[in-house]
Amino acid sequence: MSNLLDVEDLSVTFPTRSGEFEAVRGISFSLGRERLGIVGESGSGKSMTGRAVLGLIRPPGRVTATRMTMNGEDLRAASPRRMRAIRGKHISMIMQDPKYSLNPVMTVGRQITEALRTHEKVSQREAKARAIEMLDAVAIREPERVMRLYPHEVSGGMGQRIMIAMMLIPNPEILIADEPTSALDVSVQLQVLEIMDKLVRDRGMGLIFISHDLTLVSGFCDRVAVMYAGRIVEVCDAGRLHEAQHPYTRGLLNSVPDLEHPRDRLEALKRDPDWRSAPSVSALL
Amino acid sequence: MGDATLGKGRPAPLLARWPRKALSLVVTVAVTLLGLLFVTFMIGRVMPIDPVLAVIGERATQAQYEAAYQALGLDRPLLVQFFSYVGEVLQGDFGRSLRTGQPVAQDIARVFPATLELATLGTLIGVSIGVPLGVLAAVYRGSWIDQIARILGLVGYSMPIFWLGLMGLLLFYGILGWVSGPGRLGVFYQGLVPTRTGLLLVDSAIAGDWTVFRDAFSHIILPASILGYFSLAYISRMTRSFMLEQLSSEYVTTARVKGLSEWHVVWRHAFRNISVQLITVIALSYANLLEGSVLTEIIFAWPGLGNYITTSLLANDMNAVLGGTVVIGTIFVCLNILSDILYRVFDPRAK
Numbered sequence: 065m066s067n068l069l070d071v072e073d074l075s076v077t078f079p080t081r082s083g084e085f086e087a088v089r090g091i092s093f094s095l096g097r098e099r100l101g102i103v104g105e106s107g108s109g110k111s112m113t114g115r116a117v118l119g120l121i122r123p124p125g126r127v128t129a130t131r132m133t134m135n136g137e138d139l140r141a142a143s144p145r146r147m148r149a150i151r152g153k154h155i156s157m158i159m160q161d162p163k164y165s166l167n168p169v170m171t172v173g174r175q176i177t178e179a180l181r182t183h184e185k186v187s188q189r190e191a192k193a194r195a196i197e198m199l200d201a202v203a204i205r206e207p208e209r210v211m212r213l214y215p216h217e218v219s220g221g222m223g224q225r226i227m228i229a230m231m232l233i234p235n236p237e238i239l240i241a242d243e244p245t246s247a248l249d250v251s252v253q254l255q256v257l258e259i260m261d262k263l264v265r266d267r268g269m270g271l272i273f274i275s276h277d278l279t280l281v282s283g284f285c286d287r288v289a290v291m292y293a294g295r296i297v298e299v300c301d302a303g304r305l306h307e308a309q310h311p312y313t314r315g316l317l318n319s320v321p322d323l324e325h326p327r328d329r330l331e332a333l334k335r336d337p338d339w340r341s342a343p344s345v346s347a348l349l
Numbered sequence: 350m351g352d353a354t355l356g357k358g359r360p361a362p363l364l365a366r367w368p369r370k371a372l373s374l375v376v377t378v379a380v381t382l383l384g385l386l387f388v389t390f391m392i393g394r395v396m397p398i399d400p401v402l403a404v405i406g407e408r409a410t411q412a413q414y415e416a417a418y419q420a421l422g423l424d425r426p427l428l429v430q431f432f433s434y435v436g437e438v439l440q441g442d443f444g445r446s447l448r449t450g451q452p453v454a455q456d457i458a459r460v461f462p463a464t465l466e467l468a469t470l471g472t473l474i475g476v477s478i479g480v481p482l483g484v485l486a487a488v489y490r491g492s493w494i495d496q497i498a499r500i501l502g503l504v505g506y507s508m509p510i511f512w513l514g515l516m517g518l519l520l521f522y523g524i525l526g527w528v529s530g531p532g533r534l535g536v537f538y539q540g541l542v543p544t545r546t547g548l549l550l551v552d553s554a555i556a557g558d559w560t561v562f563r564d565a566f567s568h569i570i571l572p573a574s575i576l577g578y579f580s581l582a583y584i585s586r587m588t589r590s591f592m593l594e595q596l597s598s599e600y601v602t603t604a605r606v607k608g609l610s611e612w613h614v615v616w617r618h619a620f621r622n623i624s625v626q627l628i629t630v631i632a633l634s635y636a637n638l639l640e641g642s643v644l645t646e647i648i649f650a651w652p653g654l655g656n657y658i659t660t661s662l663l664a665n666d667m668n669a670v671l672g673g674t675v676v677i678g679t680i681f682v683c684l685n686i687l688s689d690i691l692y693r694v695f696d697p698r699a700k
Contacts, residue, residue, distance in 0.1 A: 152608030
């Protein structure tokens with residue numbers, strides 16, 4: 065079986081006053097029906113990777129790759145019209161903060177049914193029924209009532225579950241979750257993750273989970289790619305993260321406090337300039 | 350009432366709050382208008398114009414002067430005079446105009462529709478071109494359409510209206526002959542349709558007299574376009590900056606992720622979010638045209654409120670000036686309140 069996504073030598077560049085800025089510098093990865101974690105600090109290029117796959121980098125930003133295919137279809141050659149059909153229907157994305165990523169002047173119901181009706185010819189009545197079903201699937205109580213609410217009337221955890229419902233209703237095969245729990249209270253983070261995980265598993269989807277939280281990713285994903293300065297510095301199975309070799313990954317792991325083995329002093333990360341120029345590690349399958 | 354339909358989730362507390370909100374609104378309006386009356390009244394009193402002389406003329410005897418002074422109530426304390434003025438205004442009595450010899454209220458009722466018609470058409474032109482232009486300028490930022498919008502806006506801001514008006518008359522009336530000249534209606538058409546609203550376009554349409562309609566239109570279109578151009582310049586710049594802000598927000602990315610077309614993303618998502626701010630801008634610009642079209646009215650010999658106030662002021666006719674000022678101030682306050690109410694209706698967050 066072919067991969068859901070194959071990306072080779074992907075670069076994202078933005079022109080700035082002081083020359084070109086390369087947010088992503090030639091990374092390669094594939095995604096099967098698995099959960100791939102992309103970890104890195106702010107500005108490491110992990111969000112840009114997700115957006116580049118969706119074709120959401122807008123000029124003057126530039127995306128180049130020697131290969132970018134979804135189910136064997138070349139995304140680089142896809143027309144804007146075809147890209148729109150792919151977005152939502154085949155690849156979808158959940159963003160960080162539902163406070164900003166939901167339209168404040170549109171009801172929850174309209175935003176969800178709109179996502180469905182963009183890709184499927186269904187009646188308003190059927191779209192509504194399926195939206196309610198979907199809200200139910202993300203464990204929202206009284207979905208009929210929630211359909212009529214505006215985003216400012218729901219909590220953050222609820223907003224993110226609504227976002228999941230909205231992005232999964234057209235049945236995409238690939239979900240990119242860009243820091244989906246960073247803006248949420250710790251108490252609801254797990255609940256949202258579990259709901260997302262269950263839906264992704266049940267539907268046999270591929271998930272790209274972008275996060276800066278190494279522990280979270282290692283507990284949640286199958287494979288982890290560690291990004292630094294626009295490149296992938298290390299790839300490993302999530303279960304074997306403790307065996308990671310790269311000094312950056314080790315540094316990140318060492319700077320995480322551990323409740324069971326408390327240390328007097330957490331190590332600060334010492335960055336080696338060589339990491340920046342080291343070649344990107346391939347995360348192809 | 351809009352509140353009740355919006356708060357489908359829990360209508361009861363909103364309904365209960367409604368009368369209190371209405372009451373506080375009424376009080377606010379009353380205080381604002383009272384302040385407006387006070388300021389205009391005081392300005393009228395400190396002006397170096399003797400109202401008695403204006404009534405009886407310069408050749409009157411001292412005894413006649415005294416009598417008129419008392420008849421006008423000027424011997425009373427200023428505050429008493431003010432409250433009796435407020436009382437009269439509340440009954441719609443602005444006094445009598447010295448220049449026309451008619452009650453000021455009647456004069457205003459006659460001239461105001463001309464201004465209203467001009468400003469309304471001007472605003473319609475400004476909105477119908479300015480809003481799409483601003484949206485396009487934001488969507489295609491940096492492109493030729495953005496540059497055109499920028500130049501139009503810059504010229505609109507910096508060009509004196511009287512110059513533009515004169516050049517417009519010279520070109521479109523004098524040289525090309527596409528439109529009619531000054532005034533509201535050609536002499537042959539005057540008095541042909543019964544006055545119902547005072548708005549000539551509406552009155553002639555009601556009467557079904559399309560020749561009058563066409564003549565009125567060819568008179569109004571040039572001054573309205575020039576006013577419309579000024580409001581276009583302002584509205585398109587504001588629309589552009591509102592849209593730029595919205596287009597860079599996360600929910601727009603969400604809409605794109607869903608696979609919506611750009612048209613949908615721009616109009617259904619981003620534009621809806623600026624509609625509330627736009628209402629305020631449009632209301633302000635409309636109020637501006639209603640009160641600020643004095644120069645346009647003079648150049649085009651438009652028998653409107655701005656023209657009336659200016660002529661009255663030059664004739665030392667203070668009753669007329671005060672009346673006109675109060676009317677314009679009231680309109681301004683009302684438009685502000687209207688935009689405030691619409692704000693609540695259109696923005697689900699403003700409850």
